[in-house]
Amino acid sequence: MLREAGRSVQEDARRDFFTANYDRLAGWVRRQVDDDETAHDIAAEAFTRLLSRWSDSYDPHAYLYKVAVNLLRDHWRRAVRERRALALATADQRDDADGRPSHGGDLRAMLAPLPEHQRIALLLHYLAGFSVREVSAIIGRPEGTVKSDLYQARARIRAELDGSDD
Amino acid sequence: MAVMTEPDDRFEGWLERHRVEPLGPVPGAYDRIARTARRRRVGRVAVAAAAVVVGITGITGLAYRIVAGPGPVLPPGTSASPSRAAPASPDPASPPAPASAGSQSTLTTSPSVPPTRCHTGDLNVTAQGARGGGAAGSEYTWLVFTNISTRPCSLYGFPGVSWVTAASGQQVNDPTARMTELKPVRIVLAPQGVAHAEVRYGHPGAFEPDCHAVHVAGFRVYPPDETTSVFVPLPAQACSAKGVNVGAVSPVTAGLDP
Numbered sequence A: 001m002l003r004e005a006g007r008s009v010q011e012d013a014r015r016d017f018f019t020a021n022y023d024r025l026a027g028w029v030r031r032q033v034d035d036d037e038t039a040h041d042i043a044a045e046a047f048t049r050l051l052s053r054w055s056d057s058y059d060p061h062a063y064l065y066k067v068a069v070n071l072l073r074d075h076w077r078r079a080v081r082e083r084r085a086l087a088l089a090t091a092d093q094r095d096d097a098d099g100r101p102s103h104g105g106d107l108r109a110m111l112a113p114l115p116e117h118q119r120i121a122l123l124l125h126y127l128a129g130f131s132v133r134e135v136s137a138i139i140g141r142p143e144g145t146v147k148s149d150l151y152q153a154r155a156r157i158r159a160e161l162d163g164s165d166d
Numbered sequence B: 001m002a003v004m005t006e007p008d009d010r011f012e013g014w015l016e017r018h019r020v021e022p023l024g025p026v027p028g029a030y031d032r033i034a035r036t037a038r039r040r041r042v043g044r045v046a047v048a049a050a051a052v053v054v055g056i057t058g059i060t061g062l063a064y065r066i067v068a069g070p071g072p073v074l075p076p077g078t079s080a081s082p083s084r085a086a087p088a089s090p091d092p093a094s095p096p097a098p099a100s101a102g103s104q105s106t107l108t109t110s111p112s113v114p115p116t117r118c119h120t121g122d123l124n125v126t127a128q129g130a131r132g133g134g135a136a137g138s139e140y141t142w143l144v145f146t147n148i149s150t151r152p153c154s155l156y157g158f159p160g161v162s163w164v165t166a167a168s169g170q171q172v173n174d175p176t177a178r179m180t181e182l183k184p185v186r187i188v189l190a191p192q193g194v195a196h197a198e199v200r201y202g203h204p205g206a207f208e209p210d211c212h213a214v215h216v217a218g219f220r221v222y223p224p225d226e227t228t229s230v231f232v233p234l235p236a237q238a239c240s241a242k243g244v245n246v247g248a249v250s251p252v253t254a255g256l257d258p
Helices: A002-030 A036-052 A060-089 A105-111 A116-127 A132-139 A143-164 B007-017 B029-058 B060-068 B098-109
Strands: B123-129 B138-147 B153-155 B160-164 B187-189 B194-202 B213-222 B230-239
Touching (some): A002 A060, A002 B029, A036 A060, A036 B029, A060 A116, A105 A116, A116 A132, A116 A143, B123 B213, B123 B230, B138 B230, B160 B230, B187 B194
Antiparallel strands (some): B123 B138, B213 B230
């Protein structure tokens, strides 16, 4: 009887956490993928992994983004491979960023040339709002390294902005 | 002085244009996710149980191991290397098949794999400041494992690490979490060879008022897959509130280079 009650409290905690965090996570992922469906797929998979090991996660919010980062990395690598294969077949047909500026095509185009760790640090810190320390814990790199990643990412974006629209 | 436009303004403006817009779930998403999560949880437990059964009954060569030392049974609150129990990566898309659990048992018990696992008694474990230092707001500590036996032995995975109030005192807070994004590598320690694992904690002060900092005497450390712990002195302050600032530990890494 007590156990039943305990379980449902846990269940409520999980559902509340989902409700409080899904929209932002999915929206954050959406900035980095081509369509809503992919964003939902990645967000849902991240939540599934989190909930399947809920009791071990000491910081569910950080864990959620850690999983999402791993899934995004996989997604990017797959996309790069596919694009490469496509490029072989059809000369040089680049993903056009203009189509959906509201969904961050321009953001992705700007971030694409950055090394992956700089891109991830920037996305976690500036878009998802994690502190440098939290980013360091999520991606498992020292804080000093994260700071320097952020600095370099900023410098490159700034250079890009200065060079493009004047 | 005359320049009023900070270079960062453009960056900030660019960020502003790309702020995250919430994207709500499709109806029924939570229930589907919770169901899948439950299935995976059950699957994992079943696989772990299957691995233990295979380990006990499967291979006759194992008899010597049962006599010689503790089997791969996990003590509560510690972590074994990911190949044995829960996977180290945040998660496999599907639970590992029982067949692979079986083959892993075969691998670990094969008589032709010379260096056996380093047991707690083979190791001297000490704490020292991490080479290359920590970062603002954090403490980085290295647990250094030295093979004090006369034979080579191997280490693979994450040590189990918790703060304790005294050498045989009470555990404080939950065990340190694993840096699951770092993949363990199997390493072989020659006699007197060394390896290390990095432990990171935030300064307890940064976690107040939730932290409830208390004095601790050091770490209780389980070498990977071992069921016997050692006490490693390192007087410090640690958060006693469950789950607050539990820190993170890396897999055991060869040598003493950062």
